[in-house]
Structure formats: C-alpha cells, structure tokens
Amino acid sequence: MKTSQKTVVIGFLGTQLDSGQGAGRWEKWRPTISLVQHEDTVIHRLELLYTKPHLALAQLMKADIANVSPETTVNLVPIELADPWDFGEVYTALYDWAKGYRFDAERERYWAHITTGTHVAQICMFLLVESRQLPGVLLQSSPPRRQRAGEPGNIALIDLDLSRYDGIAKRFHQDQSDAVAFLKSGIATRNPRFNALIAEIERVAVRSKAPILLVGPTGAGKSFLARRMYELKKARHQLEGSFVEVNCATLRGDGAASALFGHKKGAFTGAATERAGLLRTADGGLLFLDEIGELGLDEQAMLLKAIEEKRFFPMGSDREVASDFQLLAGTNRDLRAEVAAGRFRDDLFARINLWTYDLPSLAQRTEDIEPNTEHLLALSAQDTGRAVRFNAEAKARYLRFAQSAEATWNGNFRDLSASVTRLATLAEGGRIGVDLVDAEIARLRWLWKRQDEPSSGAETDIDLHALLGDETADALDLFDRLQLQSVLRVCRSAKSLSDAGRQLFHVSRTQRSVVNDADRLRKYLQKFGLGWERISEA
Structure with a gap:
C-alpha cells in the first residue's frame, strides 16, 4: 500500500445507525462519523451514498464530518432506489455508478464501507469489490466495547485477493488435489502426460459448461472419465440432472434421431407412443455421446442446433422443446480427417472442439x-x-x-x-x-x-531390403536382422522417437542417472543408416 496515496471511502449513509438530530447524537457511536475520528487514519474523501428521502440526514452528516475532520471532503451521492431490498435494483444502481466513476488507483486507495446500508447493499458492495468493479478492499467498522462520547471504535480492512491468504490458498490447492484424485479414482498414476491432462480436465470440468471432447482408442477410459466428471460437477452442485450415456455407433436410421431427440406419436412406422429422447432426459445434467463420429450428417445438424440454442424439434413435431444439458463427446476417430472427408460437419466439430483431450493408450x-x-x-x-x-x-x-x-x-x-x-x-x-x-x-x-500378426510370421512385416537396400540387408547376421526388425516394429507403432525409446529401454532406463531414450535409439538406428523421418515415411 503506497503511503503517498490518498484514502477514499465509499459507503452508504446509515439511516438508523447514523441518525440523530439533537446534541445527543454526539453521545452515540455513528459508523460513518467514526471513520474520520481515528487520529492515525486520515480519510481524504468520502463518497456518501444516500437515497433522496434521506437528503436532510446526509447533509447533517456532511456538516458533522466537517466539524470533526475538516481535511475530509464529503461528496453526497444520490442513488435512485425504489426498493433498497431488491437485489437486482441495488446491484444495478451501484454497478452503473461504479462504471461511471473515475477511479485513480495510482494516486488513491479505495475502501468500501460495509457496516451501513441494508444487508442487500452490503452484499452488493462485497460483489463489486470481489469482481474489481470497485478496485479496493472492504472496510468494516465496529463500536467500542464501552461507548463514550468521541470514542471511534474499531475499523478493519478485508482484502478479497485470496492469494494473500496462505490458509485459503492451501485449502483451494487441497480441494483441487482431491478433485484430481477423484477423477483418477484414487489411483496414483505416474505418467506425467496423463497426470497433467487430468489436472487440466479438473479445472475445466468445474469452471466451464462448454462441450468437452475426449479422444482416444477403445478402452482408454473415455466413458469412465466422463462419468467421474459428472459426479465431480454434481458434488459441486453444478448439475442437478442425470448422467445420460449413449454409444452413437448403436444408433442407425430413424432410430438415431428418435433416440436422441425423441419423437411424436405416429412420426414414423412403429412410433406407437411419444418418446422424450435422450437430450430431454439429460436436461439439467450431462449427456455423454460416445463415438460421436458415428452420427449421421442429419443428426449432426440437429445436435448442433440443440447445443447452441438449447432447443430442438422432436421427430414429427412442429413444436420445439427445450433441454439445458452439458455435452461430453467421445471418439476413437480423428474428426479432423472425418471433416476433410465430408463425413463430419465442420461447424459441429468447431463447436465441440473448444476443449479436446487425447487420452493416451x-x-x-x-x-x-x-x-x-x-x-x-x-x-x-x-x-x-x-x-x-x-x-x-x-x-x-x-x-x-x-x-x-x-x-x-x-x-x-x-x-x-x-x-x-x-x-x-x-x-x-x-x-x-x-x-x-x-x-x-x-x-x-x-x-x-x-x-x-500375420500367420506366416511377424518378421515378414518389416521389409529390410526396402529400407536398407539389398546389399546391406543381405549382409546382416540373423541376430542383427531379428533385433532390427523388432526395434522397427516398435518404432512403427510409436508416436515419436522418444515414445519408441521409452518402450525399448523401459528396464535399463531406471538404472541410469541421465535418461535420454531418444538419443540411445537414434544412435542405434544410425548404425544402419536409418533416421526417424525415414522410418515414419516407410
């Protein structure tokens, strides 16, 4: 806090606590007056908010402050409030005033007085400070234990910057750690990439309602993770509805649209009764569409509308229905390739691709x-x-x-x-x-x-003659040939040189003080004139 800064207090006139007309008013503790009675604290300016029916009291308060603290400038700020207990009205009035006020945080420090005013006004002050619409701290005043004439009581400042409070920060960190552990079912996973991925998913899950796309091979845990994310949000009171899961690969033809969006009785042959559909069932909850890449283009278009507008038409109906759900999607396909091939809508992909996570196998x-x-x-x-x-x-x-x-x-x-x-x-x-x-x-x-593996033997799926040339391949001993084929088979299935090296040197790497799997593998391949780029292309 800069000592050269001037102190500005923003607060409501206390229509009860600050009231009093006769000389006896000086015998009582008045919160707003008490602010300027502290010898070690100088209030340079007071923005005193009041409603028009209390103008006379506000003017008296301004005169009394001038007697006690001539160095304090008092600005009387009229606030139009039909109902001072209406939260929306009070917050709007304060917000509009704050947006039009010329704050100068370099030269002034701001204290929001929350002792006076209705409870609604105090809450609104808190919210405006917390959201930094009022760039300052909260000010709480309290009367002295034994009231005596002229006793100012006590004042306390409350800074809502949570990073300043170690205890709170530790609780937040522990809460986040518990949530990450919950998503992993308490399994102490060791893979750095996976742990970092889950930590980010936890933050997104509790802060965002946007669609999330989980990408990964069959059995990588997409469905399990989706349910855990739902349970986490449910525990945080962010969802009230159900967890609804469907594998889109099981949906075909009219049955796909009917299952997702519902249908009206008689909408098609066999539609003997009305059906709500999974999207409506997920209202207020979470809808997990696994293998979303299997949906037809028509269903994709209907889904896009439902995501963006929270409304859609059931089959055979001319009336829209509403459903406010959060979407999680899963796929083992590369949807970018599906978009390029025209099998997946690019606008739907753009809508569900805000948060995409590739679960490792x-x-x-x-x-x-x-x-x-x-x-x-x-x-x-x-x-x-x-x-x-x-x-x-x-x-x-x-x-x-x-x-x-x-x-x-x-x-x-x-x-x-x-x-x-x-x-x-x-x-x-x-x-x-x-x-x-x-x-x-x-x-x-x-x-x-x-x-x-092919029935004729796994060694035949690596063509060393094509990679090395006939002369070099024919010069290899059987031992070197079999070893190189095994190494290349791992390289072919790996995503990168480092990934292949980690698999190949899984045991020996633990015995080294410096681990560089990629460099070890690169040197081995160089003995045969091979590089990663050439292997990848082959």
Missing part, C-alpha cells in the same frame, strides 16, 4: 500399469469378498511382460481388467503365483497375435 503409459493392477485387485476383493495378491516373483514377471513392447494392450484397460480378473479368479489361496502368470502371459500373446 495403456501402451503409452506403461508406468501406470502397476498402480492400475493393484486398483483392479482391490475392486475384485470388494466384489467377491476375497482378497488376492501376487507373490513377489510373479508380480515382477507379470509387470515385466505387461510393460514391454510385446504387450500391445489393444483393448487398453478392457484387456488389463480382463487379465486381472482371470488371475484373481484362478488364484489359489488368494495368491497369484508364477505358473498362473506364465499361463496368463501365454493367453495374452495368443490374443494379440491372433488380432495383429
């Missing part, structure tokens, strides 16, 4: 396999009443395979959940041993080989 966040495995075992124990644990050797073997490049986790968390369920079900005496893990690994290899 399980194979891209192998650090999180262990905590998720423990979480799934805990859920199994809750469901079955039977606790199951790995022995140390079995756990190490399972995680070594699960975090390797060989484990593709095509179904992501669905694959992991199924795997842990099998282990927990077959475990004897509540212990998962090595033999059981070996059998499960064999099952997973069979599952992923059946889906992804």
Whole structure:
C-alpha cells in the first residue's frame, strides 16, 4: 500500500445507525462519523451514498464530518432506489455508478464501507469489490466495547485477493488435489502426460459448461472419465440432472434421431407412443455421446442446433422443446480427417472442439500399469469378498511382460481388467503365483497375435531390403536382422522417437542417472543408416 496515496471511502449513509438530530447524537457511536475520528487514519474523501428521502440526514452528516475532520471532503451521492431490498435494483444502481466513476488507483486507495446500508447493499458492495468493479478492499467498522462520547471504535480492512491468504490458498490447492484424485479414482498414476491432462480436465470440468471432447482408442477410459466428471460437477452442485450415456455407433436410421431427440406419436412406422429422447432426459445434467463420429450428417445438424440454442424439434413435431444439458463427446476417430472427408460437419466439430483431450493408450503409459493392477485387485476383493495378491516373483514377471513392447494392450484397460480378473479368479489361496502368470502371459500373446500378426510370421512385416537396400540387408547376421526388425516394429507403432525409446529401454532406463531414450535409439538406428523421418515415411 503506497503511503503517498490518498484514502477514499465509499459507503452508504446509515439511516438508523447514523441518525440523530439533537446534541445527543454526539453521545452515540455513528459508523460513518467514526471513520474520520481515528487520529492515525486520515480519510481524504468520502463518497456518501444516500437515497433522496434521506437528503436532510446526509447533509447533517456532511456538516458533522466537517466539524470533526475538516481535511475530509464529503461528496453526497444520490442513488435512485425504489426498493433498497431488491437485489437486482441495488446491484444495478451501484454497478452503473461504479462504471461511471473515475477511479485513480495510482494516486488513491479505495475502501468500501460495509457496516451501513441494508444487508442487500452490503452484499452488493462485497460483489463489486470481489469482481474489481470497485478496485479496493472492504472496510468494516465496529463500536467500542464501552461507548463514550468521541470514542471511534474499531475499523478493519478485508482484502478479497485470496492469494494473500496462505490458509485459503492451501485449502483451494487441497480441494483441487482431491478433485484430481477423484477423477483418477484414487489411483496414483505416474505418467506425467496423463497426470497433467487430468489436472487440466479438473479445472475445466468445474469452471466451464462448454462441450468437452475426449479422444482416444477403445478402452482408454473415455466413458469412465466422463462419468467421474459428472459426479465431480454434481458434488459441486453444478448439475442437478442425470448422467445420460449413449454409444452413437448403436444408433442407425430413424432410430438415431428418435433416440436422441425423441419423437411424436405416429412420426414414423412403429412410433406407437411419444418418446422424450435422450437430450430431454439429460436436461439439467450431462449427456455423454460416445463415438460421436458415428452420427449421421442429419443428426449432426440437429445436435448442433440443440447445443447452441438449447432447443430442438422432436421427430414429427412442429413444436420445439427445450433441454439445458452439458455435452461430453467421445471418439476413437480423428474428426479432423472425418471433416476433410465430408463425413463430419465442420461447424459441429468447431463447436465441440473448444476443449479436446487425447487420452493416451495403456501402451503409452506403461508406468501406470502397476498402480492400475493393484486398483483392479482391490475392486475384485470388494466384489467377491476375497482378497488376492501376487507373490513377489510373479508380480515382477507379470509387470515385466505387461510393460514391454510385446504387450500391445489393444483393448487398453478392457484387456488389463480382463487379465486381472482371470488371475484373481484362478488364484489359489488368494495368491497369484508364477505358473498362473506364465499361463496368463501365454493367453495374452495368443490374443494379440491372433488380432495383429500375420500367420506366416511377424518378421515378414518389416521389409529390410526396402529400407536398407539389398546389399546391406543381405549382409546382416540373423541376430542383427531379428533385433532390427523388432526395434522397427516398435518404432512403427510409436508416436515419436522418444515414445519408441521409452518402450525399448523401459528396464535399463531406471538404472541410469541421465535418461535420454531418444538419443540411445537414434544412435542405434544410425548404425544402419536409418533416421526417424525415414522410418515414419516407410
């Protein structure tokens, strides 16, 4: 606070507390008068707000202040209020006055006096200071414990800048941490990218009502995260309605529009009764449209209107209905490519693309396999009443395979959940041993080989002759050939050089003081005259 600044107080005339006509008024504590009676505090100007019926009292107050504090300039500010207890009227009047007032924060400091005026006026003062329409702090005055003539009582300043209060800041930080943990179901995930993504989603979820788009492969957790976001907003009293989820891939033809927007009786063959539709069911709540890229163009156009206007026409009806819902959408497609191909409306994509989050696959966040495995075992124990644990050797073997490049986790968390369920079900005496893990690994290899690998052998899907040339490829030992093909297979499925390196050096990287997976992989590829750009193009 600059000592050279002048102090300006803005406050209402207290029609009761400041009242009094005779000499006895000096025997009582009057809040507005008390402000200028503190010897160590100089009030340079007082903007005294009053309603017209109390002009005489305001003029008397101005004269009394001149007697007590000649250095204080009092400006009488008439405020037109038909009902001083009408919140909308009072706030509008104060807001308009503040917008027209010439604040000079460099030369003056402003105190908003909230002891006088109706409770509505005090609340409005608080809101204007909190929103910085009044660029200052709140001023609270109180009478002395024993009233004596001339005793000014006490004054206290309240700064609404929450960053100044360590205790409040810590509570906010803890509240945010709790919300992030809630979105992750308490799983102590370790992947930095995923943790940063969830932290941002938490902030957006509690601050925004705009559509959110979750992108990611099947089983990456889009549906689960959508429900947790709904539960978080519900707990914060931001939503009153239901969570409504639909997989758009299951909607076809007239049934798609009917399911989403409802229909009138007789709208089409088979429409024997009226149907409200999912959008109306989600009124006041959250609508999660999974696989939104599967919607037809007609349904996309109807959805865009419903998002923007909160109104739409049910099938066969000439009357609009209203539904105020928040939209979450999920897709495993690249909607940018779908727009370019004319299969997805660009205006709808623009509307739902304000907040887009790309959920990484399980194979891209192998650090999180262990905590998720423990979480799934805990859920199994809750469901079955039977606790199951790995022995140390079995756990190490399972995680070594699960975090390797060989484990593709095509179904992501669905694959992991199924795997842990099998282990927990077959475990004897509540212990998962090595033999059981070996059998499960064999099952997973069979599952992923059946889906992804050609029957003639996986080594044939990497053409080293095309990459290296016939002379260089023919000069490779079988050992080098097989190793290079395996490395290139990982590179082909990875998003970047760093991602491929992290998968390939998952174990040895933990034993290094300086981790540079990309550099290690780059040097290995350079031995064969290969670079990442060439591999990506191939």
